[in-house]
Amino acid sequence: MKYAMVEYDVIIIGGGISGLLSALTLSKHGKKVLLLEKDDAVGGNCNSYMVDGFQVDTGPHAITHLREGPLRRLMDEYFTYMPFFVDYGHYYVRTEKGLTKIPSNIKDFVTFDVLPRKDRLMLSQALTKALTQMTFGMLDGEQPVYDYLPKGLSGDTYDFVNAIAYFLSGKSMKDTSVNRVLYGSSFVRDSVPEDIFEDVEMAPGTSYASLITEKLSKYQLKGHLTSFSRLATNKVSYAQAYPRGGLRSLLHAVLYSMPGTVQIKTGSKVCRILTGGEHAIGVATDTDSYSSEIVVYTGFVKNLPSLLPLPSEYVKKLSTIDQTLSLTIWLGLKEKMKEFDYTGSEVWFKGGAYWAMPISNYDASIAPRGKQLVGFTFVIDEKNDLDREKKKAMELIMKAVPGIEEMIEMTHYQVTIPEKAAVTINGYFAGTRSPVRNIYLAGTDTDSRSMGVTRAAYSVLEMLKAMKEDKIL
Ligand SMILES: Cc1cc2nc3c(=O)[nH]c(=O)nc-3n(C[C@H](O)[C@H](O)[C@H](O)COP(=O)(O)OP(=O)(O)OC[C@H]3O[C@@H](n4cnc5c(N)ncnc54)[C@H](O)[C@@H]3O)c2cc1C
Incomplete structure (x- = not known):
């Protein structure tokens, strides 16, 4: 095994939106940052990619609290490039009668x-x-x-x-x-x-x-x-939006804003956090090790105990974190359907539920000319057979939108965990401090406020606040 020992101020484990926002903000505070991502690309649950000419996102996304929420604060203070946001539209419920706005x-x-x-x-x-x-x-x-x-x-x-x-x-x-x-x-x-x-x-x-x-x-x-x-x-503006160019535009804005001093390594799974006495001294992958003053962990906090020894009481609490598994079905449609002639999203709730978003309505370039891309998300039970869950979900879509079957040109499935912790009653959230003084946590299982990307942004603000208190920033 070859070890390359390089010194960093901060090592960030995980290159999802939480890890990337952590890298951006900390580097802009003058820190020398290394970010390690296990997958071949950064972005985690916040990305887009091509499938047969359609640009699918990693799940249909509404970006929330943009008027004055945590992401807005991070963008105003740290972004050099801004994504362009398109107003979200409305939330609808679909029934046999068509669409009705969800009451607010x-x-x-x-x-x-x-x-x-x-x-x-x-x-x-x-x-x-x-x-x-x-x-x-x-x-x-x-x-x-x-x-x-x-x-x-x-x-x-x-x-x-x-x-x-x-x-x-x-x-x-x-x-x-x-x-x-x-x-x-x-x-x-x-x-x-x-x-x-x-x-x-x-x-x-x-x-x-x-x-x-x-x-x-x-x-x-x-x-x-x-x-x-x-x-x-109902005099309210929700300040919700979709990033023009797809979800990856948000990811790109973070990456383009990143100072050149940040080093990002993909295909690098951290398998150990190295400790010396009471604190972390660096991290190790299968092939390399890196030393740093501070470690920020943004993977599943539930998995943290596999990286270093931690007090058993803490490990017990982490094991109670609960998650939800989701299935998203992206349908590329040959033609635009009048049923999806809106911006926003729809919920179907009879005999099963889905949440759907026709994302190409925000930006026509997401689908080939004249075609349409709609994402449908379902909550599924991990104990059930996946193929049966897919079949059941497809049947529900056919029931909700009669005639859609003849329009389908592309079908793409994604099975994901949208949030690292579901907000159940008395559900545990880890907070930004770990039992080890110089290991901080960020991500959607460390803060229960709001959801998704907004929650990820809250978690990063919370981490920055803790570091300021600890006189690191
Ligand atoms: C179907 C679906 C719908 C959604 N809808 C919305 C929405 O409408 N609005 C919204 O705001 N959000 C939504 N979200 C949620 C949002 O995408 C996530 O909350 C957000 O992207 C999570 O970011 P994260 O960085 O905390 O976690 P992740 O994206 O999970 O990133 C963690 C990263 O860490 C890496 N990693 C983990 N362990 C290691 C290790 N040991 N070494 C190296 N790398 C490691 C992982 O590979 C991953 O890339 C949705 C998600 C899904 C799936």
Whole structure:
């Protein structure tokens, strides 16, 4: 075995969006950075590639909280090149009758005829009650959505709420907390000023939502009152978008902004974090080892114990992190279908659920001329046979969009774990500090705020904050 010992200030393990944002920000703070990625390309779950003339993404993506969220903060402060974002559009629900906008306020609920009128009334009452209780600091937001729902709703309504719960947390309404629905939807989250999130100490094991609820009950009521007015009027901009040129445009913006001092090595799987006494001194792959002052780990935190010895209590906590497996089916269509004549995404919830996005509507160059590309994502059970899951998913698409079968020119499957941790009730999130002083963590299993790329950006901000506290930056 040949060891090349090279000195770095920081070694980053993993070249997904969290690792790359870590490399970008730390290098712009003057650090000499090495990033090691096990795959042949960087990007992880944030990339695009060609399949038979169609440019598919690693799952259909809505990039959220772009107005003043964590990604916006990172872009403003550290990016030299900006992706161009196209306004996201709307969230729809598809039924046999076609598309209907998903309600985001009381007014929408009144006209949302996808569900029985009685159920809509009961749901909007439950929502108003939750917000009222929250305002007075009386909401046990960690209770399951299912338990909070009024009794006597129809099967369709339960299926609808369940589909939304899977979208927001990766788990069913029995494992999704009321807080997650309130914060994950825009009812509360967008109406709270960003600075309130900055001061929150994320001790490992603490639920972010409960911390925020506690903070909010002491905070001025303005935030809540805004929620109420939103509930009544829907005067809200979601600040969500899709990057023109596909998801890889976001990845490219990070890569183009990266100073030349950052070294990136692909095809380099870190199999050990080297320690000396109480702290890390570097990392080793099968062929090389590298020394550094600091290590940032952005792979699955659950796998961290395979890289170095850690206290058993900590290992036990990490083992409770839960994930969701997803199946995405990309369909390249011979012609544009009128069913997909919109920007945004749609949910189907009857007899199974999917979340779909016709991404070529944002940028025609994503599909060959005159054709269309639509991604459908399903939550699947890893215990089930994959081929059967694929077949079931395809059948659901055919049922939801009659006539699509004759239009399919390209079919491409992706089986992925969208988030490294699902936001279940009392689900564990590792936080940015590890038990080893100079090993920091970033990625979607270290911070429970928001989801996806936004959550990855939060985790990087949290890591930077910890390093500033530790006088490393
Ligand atoms: C179907 C689907 C839909 C999604 N929808 C959205 C959406 O609408 N909006 C949104 O914002 N997000 C969405 N996401 C989630 C988003 O893509 C991810 O949250 C984000 O890309 C995660 O970034 P990450 O860097 O934390 O993790 P990853 O992308 O998993 O990156 C981790 C990287 O570390 C590497 N690695 C791990 N271990 C090692 C090791 N030992 N040595 C070297 N390298 C290692 C891995 O190979 C990987 O490249 C979706 C994802 C999927 C799959």
